[in-house]
Amino acid sequence: MTRLTRVGAREKVTGAARYGADHTPEGVAYAMPVVATVGKGRITRLDTEAAAAVPGVLLILSHLDNLGIIPAGYIMADGYAFQSLQPLLDDRVAYRGQPIALVVADTLVAATQAAGLVRAEYETEPFAVELGADGAETVLQEEAIPLPFLADIVVGDAEAAFEGSQVRVDGTYESGPQHQVPMELIGSVVEWQEDTVVVHEGTQSVGALRGGLARQLGIDPDRVQVIAPYVGGAFGQKNALQPHLAPLAVAARRAGRPVKLVLPRAHTFHAASFRPVARHRVRLGADASGRLLAVIHEVDQQASRHDLLPATYTEITSRLYAVPNFRGRQRHVKTDAQTPGYMRAPFEHSAAFAMESAVDELCQAIGRDPVEFRLANDAEVDPVTGKPFSSRHLAECLRRGAELFGWAARTPEPPRDVDGTMIGWGVATGAYPSLTVPTLARLRADAGGRIVAEVGGHEIGQGITTVLTCAIADDLGIDPDAVTVVVGDTRAVPHHLTAGAWGTNSTLRAVHAALRELRAGLGAAAAGRVDVAAAVTASGRDEVVVEAVTQGPGQPPEMIDRMRAGLVALAGPEYPDYVSFSFVAHFAEVRIEPVTRRIRVPRVVSVVDCGRVASPVTAEAQVRGAVVWGIGAALRERSEVDPRYGGFLNTDMAEYVIPVNADIGRIDVAFVNEPDFVLNPMGVKNLGEVALVGVAAAIANAVHHATGRRVRRLPIMVEHVL
Amino acid sequence: MPARISVARMTSEAETAFTVNGTTVRLGLDPRESLLDVLRERLGLTGAKKGCDHGQCGACTVHLDGRRVVSCLMPAVQANGRSVTTIEGVSGPGGELHPLQQAFVDHDALQCGYCTPGQVMSGLACIAEGHAGDDDEIREYMSGNLCRCGAYTGILAAVRAAATQWEG
Numbered sequence: 001m002t003r004l005t006r007v008g009a010r011e012k013v014t015g016a017a018r019y020g021a022d023h024t025p026e027g028v029a030y031a032m033p034v035v036a037t038v039g040k041g042r043i044t045r046l047d048t049e050a051a052a053a054v055p056g057v058l059l060i061l062s063h064l065d066n067l068g069i070i071p072a073g074y075i076m077a078d079g080y081a082f083q084s085l086q087p088l089l090d091d092r093v094a095y096r097g098q099p100i101a102l103v104v105a106d107t108l109v110a111a112t113q114a115a116g117l118v119r120a121e122y123e124t125e126p127f128a129v130e131l132g133a134d135g136a137e138t139v140l141q142e143e144a145i146p147l148p149f150l151a152d153i154v155v156g157d158a159e160a161a162f163e164g165s166q167v168r169v170d171g172t173y174e175s176g177p178q179h180q181v182p183m184e185l186i187g188s189v190v191e192w193q194e195d196t197v198v199v200h201e202g203t204q205s206v207g208a209l210r211g212g213l214a215r216q217l218g219i220d221p222d223r224v225q226v227i228a229p230y231v232g233g234a235f236g237q238k239n240a241l242q243p244h245l246a247p248l249a250v251a252a253r254r255a256g257r258p259v260k261l262v263l264p265r266a267h268t269f270h271a272a273s274f275r276p277v278a279r280h281r282v283r284l285g286a287d288a289s290g291r292l293l294a295v296i297h298e299v300d301q302q303a304s305r306h307d308l309l310p311a312t313y314t315e316i317t318s319r320l321y322a323v324p325n326f327r328g329r330q331r332h333v334k335t336d337a338q339t340p341g342y343m344r345a346p347f348e349h350s351a352a353f354a355m356e357s358a359v360d361e362l363c364q365a366i367g368r369d370p371v372e373f374r375l376a377n378d379a380e381v382d383p384v385t386g387k388p389f390s391s392r393h394l395a396e397c398l399r400r401g402a403e404l405f406g407w408a409a410r411t412p413e414p415p416r417d418v419d420g421t422m423i424g425w426g427v428a429t430g431a432y433p434s435l436t437v438p439t440l441a442r443l444r445a446d447a448g449g450r451i452v453a454e455v456g457g458h459e460i461g462q463g464i465t466t467v468l469t470c471a472i473a474d475d476l477g478i479d480p481d482a483v484t485v486v487v488g489d490t491r492a493v494p495h496h497l498t499a500g501a502w503g504t505n506s507t508l509r510a511v512h513a514a515l516r517e518l519r520a521g522l523g524a525a526a527a528g529r530v531d532v533a534a535a536v537t538a539s540g541r542d543e544v545v546v547e548a549v550t551q552g553p554g555q556p557p558e559m560i561d562r563m564r565a566g567l568v569a570l571a572g573p574e575y576p577d578y579v580s581f582s583f584v585a586h587f588a589e590v591r592i593e594p595v596t597r598r599i600r601v602p603r604v605v606s607v608v609d610c611g612r613v614a615s616p617v618t619a620e621a622q623v624r625g626a627v628v629w630g631i632g633a634a635l636r637e638r639s640e641v642d643p644r645y646g647g648f649l650n651t652d653m654a655e656y657v658i659p660v661n662a663d664i665g666r667i668d669v670a671f672v673n674e675p676d677f678v679l680n681p682m683g684v685k686n687l688g689e690v691a692l693v694g695v696a697a698a699i700a701n702a703v704h705h706a707t708g709r710r711v712r713r714l715p716i717m718v719e720h721v722l
Numbered sequence: 723m724p725a726r727i728s729v730a731r732m733t734s735e736a737e738t739a740f741t742v743n744g745t746t747v748r749l750g751l752d753p754r755e756s757l758l759d760v761l762r763e764r765l766g767l768t769g770a771k772k773g774c775d776h777g778q779c780g781a782c783t784v785h786l787d788g789r790r791v792v793s794c795l796m797p798a799v800q801a802n803g804r805s806v807t808t809i810e811g812v813s814g815p816g817g818e819l820h821p822l823q824q825a826f827v828d829h830d831a832l833q834c835g836y837c838t839p840g841q842v843m844s845g846l847a848c849i850a851e852g853h854a855g856d857d858d859e860i861r862e863y864m865s866g867n868l869c870r871c872g873a874y875t876g877i878l879a880a881v882r883a884a885a886t887q888w889e890g
Contacts, residue, residue: 005828006827010827012832013823013826013827013839014809015770018768019771019836024768182870183834183871184773230834231834233836262772461832463833618833621873621876624873624876626872652778653776654778658868658870660868660874661874661878664872664874
């Protein structure tokens, strides 16, 4: 396996990499939104006079215009947008921070000034922003969204088994809300070139922007181009069409000029999705020997009034252990917010915090070592379906991690440093479904021996271009420098959304299939080194072009049409013959300062079963980054709400606190690196999400070891351990 | 003092001249334009990034007379008569990477790359300030630059490596 340096690193360290808002077309105008300042209600008056008088103002779009925009539909209900609600079309205000107008001006200064002069009057209505608030309506998922994969998971009789268990744990755990806060702000540069609208925007789904914008404007998707070769982080925030884009396209058409929008950071906390509040009640029952007999996992997840985010918390908690009796229940609590959505390990991070904290409590209750308990209760086949796992090396993750961490030296009584610093060690595991999406890959080989790979995927920093470059260079036995990967560009190939860590598995399937086609097209053997230049020359053509479309096992062919349309088309984790998950074990040390009780995490060891490691450099980075995320989730990040005002309050990078360099100690990463040829011929599973799952629980368990305090709500603050 | 300033009439321009990466630029600037917006929107130097516009994230870090500043918080008119260096001015004339840039590549000190220009500019300053003495000091003096991908251990390794090389 080639240990290839990250592709694109040179462009990134020199500032040459061009992100969406780095485009400044000739004659560009600048847009700035105006947002609602009430928690819910109706706009009764919108005064734009002073704003319109600002020199340089070109347009002020609002519900008072007929913008001619058709809602694009919710991404999880055959639509394209992060929520079904499209602002600026009527006088309704569903949540604080909702856009109510868009100012376009010659300069950014004029647009910003004018936006600040737009005045709105409202008729307000009561609103709910917390799970327990008056007016927050609770619905059962399997009734509200009657789809088979969203039904409650029930195996055996969990209630009876729990009641009959000798040792029982019953705890309520809570996390969220949180925001993704990628460093790249939400924004877009939109330009009409005759009848075609060209969009430069950092996104995980150029296909959804293309299909969605076409639907919103009532034009043919072929007249929409979306270009996003670099994305400045996304983490789920940019996984769908966002409501700014269609108004921007209307503005660009009306102004007859390109228009650039970069949202202020504060707006991003309401302009896109967020990780919803999730409140878990977990009940575990075991016998005195430490055999897990029953798990009951009930979750209430925050929703908006207008959409329900399909919840899959119990998908992993039903499978982390060989438990014969499981019952899940997932409910939605409707609040007055934008629709919550996907943020790295959207359900699994929170579910693992709850489940793996509860397991730690159980181990405490029965006096078993947490690693030993997990090894003793490991599952060999899927407890839910009875099918085999495509591969499962969770036990190996635990054993390797324990060894690397030095877990054997752990004592139930925590050590104290000479200065009184409390030290604690914690462990937790995680899993994440191996999802697969339809993907098209086109390979172009030229007489110079170069390969251009156009693939339906997105480079969001996870390293997909590096992964694909490694795979192509290794397969053909050529220099990685001879390979160019093109992703995130609707002009090249159709694209499915890249999220859910399915990128590696899905794009490698397609590239693997295309490589077989290419070998055939070049008259090369099925394996071994290929002299690409000689083979193309011998073909008598300038280039040999092949393409392949792949999808998940058992996926019906119409899913490929959905992919081409920019719609979501997922397969997994349950496939016809097996279920597939990636697995991880995290070991964390915390040190708690004796006076301030400040919690530090000097070291973490993470061992991952993601099948074969497709690109060592970027894989290690993914895991280290996820550990940083886990430290943030455990100790820092929470979006604050106030029932008096609605919306989120701490909407900037000083108050929404993410880890900084000084928060991070040593992070050791290892991989089981056993290929999973059941899932796909490249032997890879998924990585980017599973790496986060369980980190927060390992830290919470370490805090308990150090202090005896069981903190069941994230983030863990100084005041919880005083 | 008037109760309400009529900002609608604030259209005055200030003639401003400063050097960027060794080249003199002369612009008529609205006093409200940030150095970051002038670099990005007027001068086409898009290496410096906008991540917060509030001086909280460090993605817009450039050097002003050799010292690091967050260019989003600096009115561009304040750069008058001064010397600005951006990420575009760090590589050699032939495009060869500065040792710190090379160290960022070698230690994989980045993922999405959006914060990277600011990290490099801060890393250069961190070393020049004499704040790269040990790992804890580097971590502290690189903590004004957020990286949501979480490439902090790589950034630490890169700054440490370049600092060691710098000192010979």
